[in-house]
Amino acid sequence: MTWLPENLDLVLRLTGTHLMQSVVPVVLGLLISVPLARLAAGSRLIRPLMVNGAALLYTIPSLTLFVLLPVVLGTRITSIINVIVALTIYVIAILVRSCTDAFAAVDRSVLQAATAVGYTKWQRFWAVELPLAVPVMLAGVRTALVANISMVSVGAVIGIQSLGTLFTDGLRRSIAEEILVGVVLTVILAVGLDQLLRLLGLYLTRWQRPGRLTADSSHDDARRTSSSGPQPSTAPDPDESARRIAATGGGA
Amino acid sequence: MGKNAISFRDVRKVYPDGTTAVDDLNLDVPVGSLTVFVGPSGCGKTTSLRMINRMVEPTSGQIQVNGQDVTSVPEAALRRSMGYVMQASGLMPHRTVLENISTVPRLLGESKRDSKRRAEELLETIGLDRSLGSRYPAQLSGGQQQRVGVARALAADPPILLMDEPFSAVDPVVRADLQNELLDLKQRLNKTIVFVTHDMDEAVLLGDRVAVFATGGRLAQYATPEEVLREPADQFVSDFVGRDRGFRALSFDSRDIPLSGVLTLDPQGRVAELGTPTMGSGGSGGSRGSTAAHQTGPSAAVANGWTLEVDAAGAPVGWIPPSGGEPAGGQVTHRVGGSLYRPGGSLRQALDAALSSPSGLAVAVDERGRLRGVLRPQEIMTAIEAARESRS
Amino acid sequence: MNLLSGMWQWLTDPTNWSGSGAIPARALEHMAYSGIVMVVAIVVAVPLGMLVGHTGRGSGAVIGVAGALRALPTLGLLTLFSLLMGLGLVPPLLALVILAVPPILTATYAGVAEVSPAVRDAAKAQGMTPTQVLTRVEVPLALPVAMGGIRNAALQVIATATVAAYINLGGLGRYLIDGLAVRDYSRMLGSVLLVAVLALATDAVLAALQRAVTSPGLRTTAH
Structure with a gap:
């Protein structure tokens, strides 16, 4: 266990650039996706177009974009800008869909009530729609971030610096410890940032937590497995959406 | 069992x-x-x-x-x-x-x-x-x-x-x-x-x-x-x-309740007293006015001023309130609604038909929905009382 | 733009289309790697997901493990396994299986777990045995969702199988690594374009398959 102490500087520098390459695309992607999704959610015409377009973007392998983008952007092939742009595209592919679902799932009667008490459309968006869409939206953001952290390392194959550099360098020099440090740090980044977002989500959805008011009286008929009633609720619960998105997210 | x-x-x-x-x-x-x-x-x-x-x-x-x-x-x-x-x-x-x-x-x-x-x-x-x-x-x-x-x-x-x-x-x-x-x-x-x-x-x-x-x-x-x-x-x-x-x-009792007659108004604007001959303008032979008359004859019409409008087939349509002889077109009609008394109906149906009727009279119809006459609340109560006595 | 025309020349050069190291052979290798990985991942993940979804037991553990696996960088595993286990097919395929299992597992689990309790209860009440409830109700209802996970896994596997060339294996990634070594950018572009075409084609086939296994009765309820 001597490699890490001797190369702490390198590891810190790579962790920093790895973080930048995974977090910046999420921020950029979110800024682009939210207006697109709001547009799509309100339109029967644009919605399938946008959701299908996003799905198509998603099928493009990340390495393809890493190699193709320098041609389009005029960057060097080892530039981290290629990664940031490529991953922003993936984030949009994931978020346009989950944000569209999020806006579509907002209770219509709440929106009508907001209009009825005198919110303008713009005020209503910021004060009502956006906060109510957060839970479903956040599930998408978490998926995108974890996927990014894993995908950034792939760039190392063509020489883009990141924690992935520890993998290629470790293999070339046959230092298992170097690779292991890279794997562990990648997992720590992924889990750590994911938990941070989870906490942020809890803060943003304080209104959703069950309070003491809703003491649930259990009765015998509620025990039946069939007690869920004739129609399943149409509002997706956030964990459920997280599962769904998790089942369709992440690419390398 | x-x-x-x-x-x-x-x-x-x-x-x-x-x-x-x-x-x-x-x-x-x-x-x-x-x-x-x-x-x-x-x-x-x-x-x-x-x-x-x-x-x-x-x-x-x-x-x-x-x-x-x-x-x-x-x-x-x-x-x-x-x-x-x-x-x-x-x-x-x-x-x-x-x-x-x-x-x-x-x-x-x-x-x-x-x-x-x-x-x-x-x-x-x-x-x-x-x-x-x-x-x-x-x-x-x-x-x-x-x-x-x-x-x-x-x-x-x-x-x-x-x-x-x-x-x-x-x-x-x-x-x-x-x-x-x-x-x-x-x-x-x-x-x-x-x-x-x-x-x-x-x-x-x-x-x-x-x-x-x-x-x-x-x-x-x-x-x-x-x-x-x-x-x-x-x-x-x-x-x-x-x-x-x-x-x-x-719901579990049904009895015979005496029917009473009622003033009716048909689509041709003829007023008749159910069970008695047509009174209105002649028209096509007057057969419509007495569509329900072949039923077991109701007794004399109840004279509380309400008129029951019927359609061409003789089915009840609505009640017209007593209003000092205004022309038919200007009168308010209260719909008869769903609560009608049918042959063999229970006392519950009879009472409900009376209670839900604007005239206070229960409308009795035959199997085909044609007007037979009306039931007065007094007679329904008498039937309820008779049913109770026969049980005890 | 001369890069693009260079790529076009490389792609249309007849010598690149015949022989042992040519495009068809590399594509076949690529598909073989991906195929083996998908078969293994499906064999592991689908029954496990069905079991957990059916019994409801261990669902927390499955979601947790799948989430943790997702955080593992495939390139890191691939290099680590090769270093520890030596060269050969097993290390990269193992790393790719670890990549493919989470999406298939969570989707299969979700598909079964999402079957309405009322439908499950009704099936039992009509006299279906637990096995019949699974095979006649839960599996057909879960299949479309599970297929979504399989599609997603296949996309990731095909994309990531490119890096197998990094540890001296074949596949379409070979051109990327070799091109990089000699700074032949046209060849690199051609390589990644072929991978993209393969990914798109596979996804289209799987999408058709997904449609085929979805009962029309479910399609009408889909929003």
């Missing part, structure tokens, strides 16, 4: 968390009867039903079907031998209507062709068009789904039908249809039916016998609907049956 199809013997169900769902239940369901389990939420009525086909196992006690302990039959075989209809239709979303109906026959090993033919017949039995057979559940309305649920339960022609609040999720109009059709099916098919509901009116309407369950899983009363309404066994039953129970109990 004949043989029992289902018997509960000292049945208890206690859940692991300590709640008692069913407490020492003893109850016999006669062959061919429609028995309703009724009670509030948490009274153990559904649990009791689900113990019959072993969807729930009792903590202690025994349940017999046709004299045989249900635990002596493998679960799946037992369930295939009984029809089961539930609140949410529980149809398989990935299968067509016909495939859904054929579920149990197919499980019993019947050929695809035979079970499909039978399913098509059943669609008609339950009042659905054959063309719906190739649809999927999501393409049906709630009421249609519920009918398919009933057809599925009937598909293997089981002698016993278990129905767990089957009509509670559909709107009142559809529910009334489904209830009438169930009574009709019961007449035709001769099944033993156990029906769970929380609605006392539904229990009274459908049940040959009603088992009222109290909170905590106690069987409070098991009797005919009339007995439950007239003589509640305890405070719980009388509370559950509710304040209208005296009124509801009138």
